[in-house]
Amino acid sequence: MLPSYLTMAAILFCIGLYGALAKRNAVIVLLSLELMLNAVNLNLVAFSKYGAVPSLTGHIFSIFTITVAAAEAAVAVAVLIALFRARGTAQTDEFNQLRG
Amino acid sequence: MTDMFTKAAWIIPLLPLAAFLLLTAAGRSFRSLGPIAGSAASLASFALALLVLLERLQDGAVDYNNSFDWISIGSYTLGIGFEVTNLTTLMLVVVSFVSLLINVYSAGYMKNDERINVYYGYVSLFVFAMLGLVLSDNLLALYIFWELVGVCSFLLIGFWYTKPAARAAAKKAFIVTRIGDAGLLLGIILLFWYMPDHALDFTMIESVFEGGTGAIAAGITTVIALLIFLGAAGKSGQFPLHVWLPDAMEGPTPISALIHAATMVAAGVFLIARTFDIFQASPAAMDTVAYIGGFTALFAATIALAQHDIKRILAYSTVSQLGYMMMALGLGSLTGGVFHLMTHAFFKALLFLGAGCVIHAAHTQDIRKMGGLGSRMKLTAWTFAAGALALSGIPPLAGFWSKDAILAAALEANPLLFAAGLAAAFCTALYMTRLFVLVFLGEPRFELAAASKVREMPPAMTMPLLTLAVMTVVSGFAETPWNGWLSGWLGDEAETHAGWAAMLASVAASLLGLYAGWAVYRKGALQGGAAVKERVPGLVALLERQYYIDELYAAVAVKPVRAVGTALSAIDRYAVGGLVKLAGAGAGWAGRLLTRLQNGQAQGYGLAAVIGLIVLLLAMLGRRFLT
Numbered sequence: 001m002l003p004s005y006l007t008m009a010a011i012l013f014c015i016g017l018y019g020a021l022a023k024r025n026a027v028i029v030l031l032s033l034e035l036m037l038n039a040v041n042l043n044l045v046a047f048s049k050y051g052a053v054p055s056l057t058g059h060i061f062s063i064f065t066i067t068v069a070a071a072e073a074a075v076a077v078a079v080l081i082a083l084f085r086a087r088g089t090a091q092t093d094e095f096n097q098l099r100g
Numbered sequence: 101m102t103d104m105f106t107k108a109a110w111i112i113p114l115l116p117l118a119a120f121l122l123l124t125a126a127g128r129s130f131r132s133l134g135p136i137a138g139s140a141a142s143l144a145s146f147a148l149a150l151l152v153l154l155e156r157l158q159d160g161a162v163d164y165n166n167s168f169d170w171i172s173i174g175s176y177t178l179g180i181g182f183e184v185t186n187l188t189t190l191m192l193v194v195v196s197f198v199s200l201l202i203n204v205y206s207a208g209y210m211k212n213d214e215r216i217n218v219y220y221g222y223v224s225l226f227v228f229a230m231l232g233l234v235l236s237d238n239l240l241a242l243y244i245f246w247e248l249v250g251v252c253s254f255l256l257i258g259f260w261y262t263k264p265a266a267r268a269a270a271k272k273a274f275i276v277t278r279i280g281d282a283g284l285l286l287g288i289i290l291l292f293w294y295m296p297d298h299a300l301d302f303t304m305i306e307s308v309f310e311g312g313t314g315a316i317a318a319g320i321t322t323v324i325a326l327l328i329f330l331g332a333a334g335k336s337g338q339f340p341l342h343v344w345l346p347d348a349m350e351g352p353t354p355i356s357a358l359i360h361a362a363t364m365v366a367a368g369v370f371l372i373a374r375t376f377d378i379f380q381a382s383p384a385a386m387d388t389v390a391y392i393g394g395f396t397a398l399f400a401a402t403i404a405l406a407q408h409d410i411k412r413i414l415a416y417s418t419v420s421q422l423g424y425m426m427m428a429l430g431l432g433s434l435t436g437g438v439f440h441l442m443t444h445a446f447f448k449a450l451l452f453l454g455a456g457c458v459i460h461a462a463h464t465q466d467i468r469k470m471g472g473l474g475s476r477m478k479l480t481a482w483t484f485a486a487g488a489l490a491l492s493g494i495p496p497l498a499g500f501w502s503k504d505a506i507l508a509a510a511l512e513a514n515p516l517l518f519a520a521g522l523a524a525a526f527c528t529a530l531y532m533t534r535l536f537v538l539v540f541l542g543e544p545r546f547e548l549a550a551a552s553k554v555r556e557m558p559p560a561m562t563m564p565l566l567t568l569a570v571m572t573v574v575s576g577f578a579e580t581p582w583n584g585w586l587s588g589w590l591g592d593e594a595e596t597h598a599g600w601a602a603m604l605a606s607v608a609a610s611l612l613g614l615y616a617g618w619a620v621y622r623k624g625a626l627q628g629g630a631a632v633k634e635r636v637p638g639l640v641a642l643l644e645r646q647y648y649i650d651e652l653y654a655a656v657a658v659k660p661v662r663a664v665g666t667a668l669s670a671i672d673r674y675a676v677g678g679l680v681k682l683a684g685a686g687a688g689w690a691g692r693l694l695t696r697l698q699n700g701q702a703q704g705y706g707l708a709a710v711i712g713l714i715v716l717l718l719a720m721l722g723r724r725f726l727t
Contacts, residue, residue: 021707029703096700 005046012039026083026090030076037069105151106164110182112148112192113231115141116199116224123221134220135207141224142203145231146196153193156186165303167237176298183237183302186589187438191234191370194442197571198362198449199227201564205453206354208560209460219259223358226252230363234370238301239288242374246284246335246367250277253364257351269350276344280334284371287327291378294320302374309377318382325378325385328371329392336368336422339396343649345419349411353459356411357452360418361445369425369441376434390430394510394520397423399647401527405534406643409465410455413535416646417491418448420524424506427517433509435587439579440506443498446575447490450568454484457557457565458539467538474540477556481540483569488536490572492529493610498576500607505579508602518602522609529613537621 012035019032041062048058084090119141126133167181203223210216229252233245251274258270292298294316295308308316316324332338337345345365349356359365372379372389379385400419407413421444428436457480462470474481490497493504503525510518556562579586645651 017710021703021710092703093701095702099698099700 002046002050005042005050009039009042009046012036012042024091024093026080026092026095029092030073030080033076034069034073037065041065103155103164105148105155106184107166108148109152109164109184109192109235110166112145112152112196113228113235115145115148116228116231120221120224120228123217123224126217128215128217131216134217135203138220138224139200139203139207142196142200142227145227146193146200149189149192149196152184153189156184156189163303165237165301167301178240179238179301180241181237182235184235187373188234190438190442190590191366192231194445195227195230195234195362195366198445198568199223199230199358201449201567202354202358202362202453205357205456205561205564206352208558209354209456210352215259219256219352222252222255222259223355226256226358226363230367233367237303239291239305239375240300242371243284243288246331246371247281249335249364249367250274250281253277253348253359256355256359257348259351259355263350266350269344269347273344273348276341277334280331280341280368283327283329283334284331287324287331290320290324290327294324305375306377309381316381321378322382322384325375325382326388328375328378329385329389332368332371332426333392334368335371336365336426337396337419338368338392338422338426339399340649342396342400342419343653346412346415346646349409349415353411353452353456356415357449357456360415360452361449365418365422366441366445369422369429369437372426372429373434373438373441376429379429380432386430386432388430390427390514390517393423393426393428393430394517395423396420397427397524398520398527399423401524401531403643403646404531405527406640408468408644410458410467410470410535410539411452411465413467413531414448414451414455417451417528417531418444420528421448421491424503424521424524427521428506428509431506431509431513431517433506435579435590436502436505436509438590439586440502442578443490443502443572443575446568446571447487447497447499450483450487450565450572451491453561453565453568454480454487457561458484460557460561461555467535469545470539471542472540472544477540479556479562480565483562483565484540485536486569486572488532490576492532492614493525493606494529494614495607496573496576498572498574500610501576501578501580504603504606507606511602511605522605525606526609526613526616529610530617533614533617534621537617541622 016032016035016037016039020029020036023029023032044058044062044065048055051058080090083095087094116138119137122137123134163183163185165181165183167179169177170180171178203220206219206223210219213219226249229245229248233242233249236242236245254270254274257273258266260266261270288300291305292300295304297304299305299308309321330341334341345360348359351359379389397420400416400423404413404416404420407416421440425437425440425444428434428440457477458470458473459465461473461477461480464470486497490499493500495501503521507518507521507525510521642648
């Protein structure tokens, strides 16, 4: 069972990575980040159930991750809204103020 | 007998040093402090030196030496301290006396100068250096003070540093004397190398070289003596290192008097007198000193005939008189050299200070533009005349006795040098007469408006003249043919007393010079100086340009050195500097190139990180599969 979960998680992670790197809309980028986090959560839970040494730690860890991700999403969306108000756009390639 | 003051002789140089420190601390405030502090310090020094002299005049005075260990390396220790002998006592008195008068005189001469405190500070430091040089008990300590004297002369010649000529003269003085200093340092090192126990103090030097015991090989002795003489020639302006002395006239006139009478140029003669035993052990070195001295005496005297700047004439006269002193030392007459050094200090200081009064009054240094000053500045004229007559060697003034002692020694040892000395004496009388006639007699040759303003100088400037005039008259009696007090006091048994032949010849030469000068420049036998120039234009031009020595040095030494300097600076600027600039510019280019990568697109950075991760993973996998 474990390889199926891991494959599933890897696919989810790759989709998220692609979205985070390639999408121009900042909201989509945020969603993709959530996808990557959840792929990791899936990995944690799969290992805690089917791993070599099953234990409850993986569950607890994933709950922590979900909590932190929720907080992160809240902050990120707040930043995004502020950025949108300031610049009138949510396109990531417009935000290049730190270029050298 | 007591030796209380002799034991305290180390205080003598420290008093001017204290004045220097005080004046340096005061800076430009307290303008009246400079003359007071400088004069008070030199007065105290003079008083103490005089007390030491009185103490040593008692019977049975012995040389006093006190030193402490300065450097200890292994078993070798080098002491530093002071030594009071009859020679050093005499120098102490002369130096502090002349510097006292110059301090007083400067109070009038430099009254309106903004940097008067700086001036007095330098003068005090100069006097400190010279007194320290005189008192030093070993050659290394003497060398330190020797260099200090050089620095002070540099500072004071270039005192009016806003004048380009003064800056150039200061540099020239420093560089030319440096050539001599290098010789002296080499001499000291050689001496250190060969002396038993590496001793450098004068007592040891005396005992090693005295009587030519041969502790050091004759060849080495000659080399050492010649190197020391090179140092002395640099400081005392002997040919071929005399070129700095006339240029040094760019400094304030009291400084010229100080350099020419008491401090700087006396150092060279004093050095030879102090290390006289080394020279006596080497006949070749003695001959060199004598011939260079005799040549310089005549050579400089002829140049002085054709100069127009009052101070330059006096400067060349100093070079000439120093030649006399060197000649005397080279002929083995320690007394003659030291005696002439002493009398010359008095009358040359007098002449320079008188020249300072003249320059102050006439606002020019060109004697062709003066004339008729005698009637308005009687005191200056009379004292100047005394100095000029003394310099010319007219009895019974001081210069006669000392010059006579030298000529008598020359007559006995070497007729050629005697002839050179006589010729120089003739020239001396001639150019001094010319100078005196053109400056003080006849009609004023400058604007009448200025002529009516010419006044006698204030007492601060005339009192030193009077004092020096008195000394010019009496100091000669320290050593006369029937009274060998000075030679006895200096312990110079070899001294011969003048024969009448030398005396008559020298007086005759001097009187002939005086008469010739009077006839040409006063009576106009040849219609003044212009006529001389018309008859022998080549000779006059040669003398006016000082035998083209400066031009020769410029072509032979200065230009090649400049060329090498320019080449080296080009290498530095373009090769070394180019490399440095290349390194800087390369870093700049690399930086500009790399800023392109930072384009502000966060997603791009993420992609780069992912690519990096993939490369890393592939590398790890590849390693696992390949090994």
